[in-house]
Amino acid sequence: MAKGMLFPDYILESSWEVCNKVGGIYTVLSSRAKTLQDIIRDRIVFIGPDCWTHEIVCPYFREDESLFAEWRLLARDEGIHVRIGRWDIPGQPIAVLVDFKPYFEIKNTIYTKLWEDFQVDSLHAYGDYDEASMFSYATGKVVESFYHHVIGKGKRVVYHGNEWMTGLGLLYIRKHVPEIGTIFTTHATSIGRSIAGNNKPLYDYLYAYNGDQMAGELNMQSKHSIEKQTAKHVDCFTTVSDITANECRELLDKPVDFVLPNGFDNAFVPRGTAFVKKRNTARKRLLEVANALTGSDFGDETLIVSTSGRYEFRNKGIDVFIEAMHRLNNDSALKKNVVAFIEVPGWSGVARQDLVERLNSGLRYDTPLNNPVVTHWLHDPARDNVQNMLNYLWMRNDKNSRVKVIFIPCYLTGSDGVLNLPYYDVVLGNDLCIYPSYYEPWGYTPLESIAFKVPSITTDLAGFGLWANHIKGSYSEIEDGVKVIHRTDYNYQEVAEQIKDTLIAYSAFTEEQVKVARDHADKLSKKALWSKFIGYYEQAYDMALRKASEREE
Template sequence: MKNEQLKPDYIFETSWEVCNKVGGIYTVLSSRAKTLMSVYQDKLVFIGPDLKQPTANVDFCEDEGLLPTWKKAAADLGLKCRIGRWNVPGKPVAVLVDFAPFFEIKDEIYAEAWDLFRVDSLHAYGDYDEASMFSYAAGRFVEAVVSLCLTPADKVVYQAHEWMSGLGMLFLKKHMPRVATIFTTHATSIGRSICGNDKQLYAYFEGYNGDQMAQELHMVAKHSIEKQSAWHADCFTTVSRFTDRECKQLLDKPVDVVLPNGFENDFVPQGAQFTKVRKQARRCILDVASALTGSALPDDTLIVSTSGRNDYRCKGFDVFLESMAELRAQLNDIPGKQQVLALIEVPCWLEGPRADLQEALLKGKLGQAAPLPNPIITHDLHNLDEDRIVATIRHLGIENRPEDKVKVILVPCYLEGNDGIFNMPYYHLLAANDLALYPSYYEPWGYTPLESCAFHTPCVTTDLSGFGQWVDEVLGHEGTLNDGVHVIHRDDSNYFEVAHQMCETVKQLLGTPVRKRTATRNKAAALADKAQWKHFIKYYYEAYHFALSRVELSTNEN
């Protein structure tokens, strides 16, 4: 029995992105919920921030009759919350905590955090206060439930995601040591900051000291709470071996368990439905591009794209544009009619859909009129002349002239089916692609290439992404286009080489017969199938066991 894996009776997971679609952590939690729900049902509980605004928490469905004793227990400790369901596959229990009242006592909370854990909040700025008060409220909620509603025999796991959930986890561990805590960093605050400040992360990696860099980059508060959370949690985890190395260097602590990110394929259309979605999405994309550029793009236009959070350097948008500029120069000098359409689907400071483009689409005279002004972007921006992606497109001389065989278009909005131009969700547009390009410089995991593969779209990524490293491990060699995922080596000094390799990969696909393209698409989908949550959930069970074992050992010692 000693070797039997310990299992929790209740799992609480807290993140700023519960019922709050901000970035990749939302996808991690929401896509995994169904797999865990099949085992734990309503003993799996997600805790997120109650953001109040009408446009926030739109996928939260309150149920006032759900877990009333829990709500009362929280109220007895002075905490307001709403309890309901998260409208994602599995529809797990979700609790939104009202953290606003704690702002009045934040200085006392920070002082106690320093005294107890040496968390330095003195130089906090930006979103630190908001995240920390939410985290504190989430921890208090679980403290109330465990102390007043659960039995002493119940085994409880509390998993906190990112520094934004760390403070509450620390206080919960102090006041309720019987709760097994897991702290998960999806990317260290210092690693991301080094890259975001255009410093070379990899060339000098072994020389970086996390505490020193936190001072230099004005990241002391976030780094402090992240580091102390990593050290105090019963189980410290991250999403890839790549980030484990980063944690060891910058947080002075290796992780206990690596939790790779998976996905559920339920939302991927199958068979004839997929073919229908792909055909409709391609028609939509080509119509928009034709109306914008004044060029009638043929049905066999090769559609490529990149997407993700607006993190210009880390996501490799600079390299993507460089490669498209090189491809345009090469194809323009070669006889032939093959066209390439490159989309950059990245949320920017959006003003709204372009009225002139809407009018052109409404009239339906696509590719028969003159190009619209500024035919490189589908929506209006508040800061068009300051946007970094727009500036790079202009700097590279990309103008989408009728004679250009490569046209590049920025789609600067969240694609949720109501953007005013495409009016299709992101995943439908993803299905339209022939190739997706993600030349990441800093990517602890990489959901976008995994999602691309799931939608039968081969892709390019780099060996600086956790997903790229995982692909190489699964294949037993460096992934190529013929494998469905081309994994390009990237470091601090081969920027133009990466751009050139991507250009050559697109050219390779242009010269690939349709039958072989189909085989490549199927290989991409087969790789994605290996990354479903049903294969990766075992790592979470390992983390639960690790954390519960630490609590059990500590209890026995006392």
Template sequence: MDTNPTPDYIFETSWEVCNKVGGIYTVLSTRANSLQKLYKDRLFFIGPDIWEGRDNPWFQADNTLYPAWIEYAKIHQGLEIRTGRWNVPGQPIVFLVKFNRFFEQRNKIYSDMWVDFGVDSMPAYGDYHDSSMFAYATGLVIESFYRYHQLEPYHVIAHFNEWMLGMGALYIKKNVPKIATVFTTHATSIGRSIAGNNLPLYNYLKTYNGDQMARQLNMTSKHSIEKKAAQNVDCFTTVSDITAQECAQFLERQPDVVTPNGFEKGFIPKGNAHRLARKNARKILLGVAEKLLGYAPDTDALLVGTSGRYEYKNKGIDAFIEAMNMLRKTPQLSKDIIAFIMVPAWIKGAREDLRRRIKGEMPSRRASHPGDRFITHELHQPDKDMVMQQIRSSGFTNEENNRVKIIFIPSYLNGNDGIFDVPYYDLLIGLDLSVFPSYYEPWGYTPHESVAFSIPTITTTLAGFGLWAKKQGDKEGMDDGIEVIGRDDSNFQEVAKEIATLVFDFSLKSVEQINVLRQKASKLSDKGDWQHFIVYYEEAYRKALHNSFIRLSKPYKLNAD
């Protein structure tokens, strides 16, 4: 038996391949460059082909890639596959697959998954069906390519991300058992749901039963496929030590490898280009603030921001607003602070009045309604929005004589939001400080991105990145460019107060002191790039292959228990 096997071919699948939805897109798209260097064009990503009638900005079609196989798969297996390359550094090969036709086989697919593995799809609803049909299609695509190109003599890895791709992993185990399987959960469905439903997760983690909580939280099917995938693959991984604890408790399998999320820094401007990008970002942020507030804010104001998905409690958005509220009431504060909440919500679009003021089509003036001073885009249900409710109930006014102003940017910052019209990174670089007081954060790309852009940041011990930073020797305070606050189920007020204190102390620092912190933040991020973290994936591949050799040496048995 090969005691140190390495893969000859790797297939990796995710709903977020060439489909920018959340953090997993960042994981895969930035890791692709490092993998492509190791496995040049023997690495294949598989994503959903859901851009009917629209151009996919992340996919570059290339019909010269495997045309004979594509034709064969269409004629003999009914698979509709487009080949191309992912428009990211490394430009790996991508297969985009349509999966709609599998809906007519859904009941049979679910029945087989129940009989073979014990996956309970009966209570399924919502995105479970789309995800499962796509996952099933990826299994067929991998099997088709494998058999057509006669890869049986080679070491082949099939890597599936999140519960959405669980059925693909199980399909491969049953139908192409020689392929070694890897399954990565980036967050357990039950852990995220417990936290999102305001139930205490950490103090009672060891007392929770995953199956019972799945029934209680109406998550039975998602939990079921996630658990069965985790228990059946050759190598199970997750992204942080804190999520590994959830996996052991809820999925009843300890991850074989923890694969932390790295970041590709090659596109971040350096030297004078960085200074110019930062200057331009501040100009944009302050310019929009002026048109929104109806007066020119102090050009030396401290720009503080938080961002991420709209998970009000899990991402610590509530703690961020509370901290800014505490800071607002601090009489010793001698510097203006503008706090930006860059969190996509359910919006109608850019505020037309604000857009016209920015373009000079309307005179700049104070907003006619006090609520208009806080938000850049129009919400569908402003009265029910949790961020706006907390801003109002806290007593913010954004008056000129207030030291702390707060601005909610509820749009995806993709370069065409109608107000800023630049991507998120082109605004992030203009911040002085970022704050991510997460309650549930398996990794935490937002603080990771911040330090990569030389932005000092505050996060918590409940974020995987925060725990990693602690291991690197994080010291108390911001003197090393990051502060990791201890957070648990019951210290919300203490966390908010500590953030307020840290931001206040930061506001007293000189330009020279802040520049030192920026350099230290960037230095920390150098330890967390893919150059350092790709080794964990190589370890996962070796373990998957090794465990598959052991599995294949035993009588074949499906795990439906």
């Protein structure tokens, strides 16, 4: 940390994804926690939603009633109901889960005050706006109570909220506890994501879009409003990449104060023989599933590739991934058989029983199962984008197809019924991972991929892709560990062709060339460790604390 910079005595940080694994922010917070724990042990406190029941226990949270027991009782007397324990991640930080449901009874009063104090428009709320706002308000009450009863005046404290879902609480603290420095990080603007998700060209017209106007057109007024006003009123407004910083300036009319790139903690990447064993286990299982589903006999020389992440068909580039696999299947230059997995959670049910029976039998089959492209039955296959595109391109995993595409439409938690391996134990079994994103503020999936020594393909519309180019000083190639493809609003066809060409080239790599690419991937990932990136956060903490200090004076 630079000399003279202020650093907090306490960091209180909230997100809908604290102890709640639903997206990339979970990875941001959970991988950064240990670095902060090493600096201010047990004075970093994460606050998340208590959306669990006695029947469904949170698998990421270990309750400890001895932690802040006296405060918990005081908070209860104030109408704040929390469970306190530890987030079961590296560093084991303290986590507070807050029950936000009681605040629905006074929702209209809360929204009225929000309008009067900060001109946030909650009239157009729908979907998850109410739920997120009540959680955010409850978190604000938690921070206020914790500050007064546990921390006390005279300490340097920051409250850091992630995404628009924490905006209401940040504004509450800004008004009611001005001694606390506030930091807001938007990981993707709600309106930018919506523009991209509605198949509108985002980048060529970014300078011309009016955020308020687009929010009205796309029925996003309330989410856009809370995000815009939070950005305006917090002490320090941040985002995760230069790409999203441009969005904030154009769509929220507020430039960010700092860009805080997402780092990674590689403590759970296995080493040495453990790594080799896990990689072999993953490859064996992936090929067993492919063979049982399609009636093939793929061996270990098969090229295993995948894409994964949230099921945003266009934004995450799932469409262009399928198009690239279709072209690859029709190109005679391909040197190896390819099994391509699409690992995104869709609207799916249980694992296919016919597939499970084949896997359990241990026998080899030379005939495919019915619809040999999915591992779990889809509830509404006629409306599923992946299934429809595979059907449209007639990608049915025919016997003669050198490229088989397999859709695993569920979360890889280790108990999916087919692979039965957690995601990180699956990703290291790949030869290449492919993430041709159209809208990707940062891009954790390619960073995770290279941390497990798996070279990846991404685009320069992902923050991570831009960072990889910055490290190299030019466009990064697959030999460097990451292939970064130039992507625009309109060059879908060229992106698909470049993915195909990269896979053909990689399929012809010698063992030594593969080793070099894997080593470069590993080395690049180490440049993105939190120990390197935490310095960006130190700047944000310093700014927020200085502004809070000025208010007190």
